[in-house]
Amino acid sequence: MITLERLTKRFGARTAVDDLSAEITAGSVTGFLGPNGAGKSTTMRMILGLDRPTSGRALIGGRPYQELRYPLREVGALLDAKALHPGRRARTHLRALARSHGIPAARVDDVLEMVGLGGVERQRAGTFSLGMSQRLGIAAALIGDPGILLFDEPVNGLDPDGVLWIRTLIRSLAAEGRTVFVSSHLMSEMELMADQLVVIGRGRLIAHAPVAEVIAASSQAAVVVRGPDHERITGLGRHLAAAGARVESEEEGRLLVSGAPIEDVGLAAHRLGVPLFELSSRRASLEQAYMELTADSAQFTAS
């Protein structure tokens, strides 16, 4: 488990992370979302003890990262896949990491196989494509078989096969009971990958909830009601609005109802004797929900 306690980081006058509190739990994939410059990478660096918080703290299973005796056996992280010496062979890179923890060399071969770099282990890391570098970075994260994994934009630069592979791997890591904290800009990917979401904007926590809940909260999630009798459909709309739902009508005889479950809408129509041609759920995408959440906090948006 990763615990963020009122985590704050200021760079001069700019506040990168602002009073962020969250618990990232084991056994599920927690997606970390936010616009560029929202403080995601800074937060991850603070979790790993690379950046010192201005105030607050980040804890790994209750302890600061600096106090972990064998950190790679508790936490594996992939921050920047290209952050390694380009002249070092992939295998040696992992051997050095393994050596720091007394991990046997056989484990290096295991993780190389696991990420599909078995055949190119003797190549210098600088010759790797971004996709191969990502795989090497993931091998490094897995080397100590840690219970907690942090991935910063892991699907960046991967081809569709690679994306599928990462998604499957991340899902299976969480299914094994590990804590997986993963940031990504790709909403559709996050929707497929994550169970929980931590959404931040301008360093502040905007939402921390299950993915389904975040999507359901979107105004785009609605019940569609359509019938032949415009008058009676409008009457149904008034009735639902009085009960607290938000009702819109863009064309005659058709309503978009949000804030009321589809069952309630159907029962109300039945009670009022309104004939219906359509009663359906319109599901919002995570992307829509995310855009609404972060609309106020996007720092670098095109005008």
Next chain:
Amino acid sequence: MSTPSTLLARTGPLRGTLGAEWTKFWSVRSTWWSLFSGLALMVCVSAILGMDFANDVEAGETTDGTTMGFAEPAANAVLLTQFAVVAYAMLVLTSEFATGAMRVTLTADPRRGRVLLAKTTTVTLVTVPFALALALLGLALGHLTLGSHGTGSAEEQVGDLAAVTVYLILTAILTVGVGAILRSSVGTLSAVLVVMLALPLIVTTTGSEYLPGRAGLIMLSNEQEPLSPVGAGVVLAIWALAAQLAGYVALRRRDV
């Protein structure tokens, strides 16, 4: 988690980090280039200095005597040769800061003092035999090129060997410290160049013997005034230690 028994640590954190640094040090080509350059520089420069002197003597063109200490070509050549040592010593830190690999290093061992110690130890373990080899090589070339124009008792030559060796070791340790402060290769190389070579040529006033560059020169030149070689060695050692401490503080305070 799946195979915990096979992943039990069989090493203490310092030994582990030292082992990792050792592996990393020998797995990049820049290390080999630095070592090779060091050998080449020492061979070429000390041979040229010795031969030049011998030729001048034979042509009757010398102004300062007709003999030269056997180790003197080596002691002078080391001023250039040291930059090969400076190169590999600084790269253990600066190359990692340049690529971002320092983040990987510090996630494997978040104790920054321990990481600096492991890197310094690696550099020292390499520099002790390498510096001794360079000194012996330079001395051998002194004998070869000076011939009958060379001078110096066995004791003096051992003293000179020690001076060259210790000078290089301390410069290497100092460089790692400066690298931890400045983080960039260009910055570190310039700083060490200025401190060890340029400054002693510019600042020669009383008290400058307590600066690392002049202290180093006194050590190598085997003078007794204003400091003894041992005294100068102690001064240089204190500077190397100070650079390490400043490097440790900088490493601890700054984000990576």
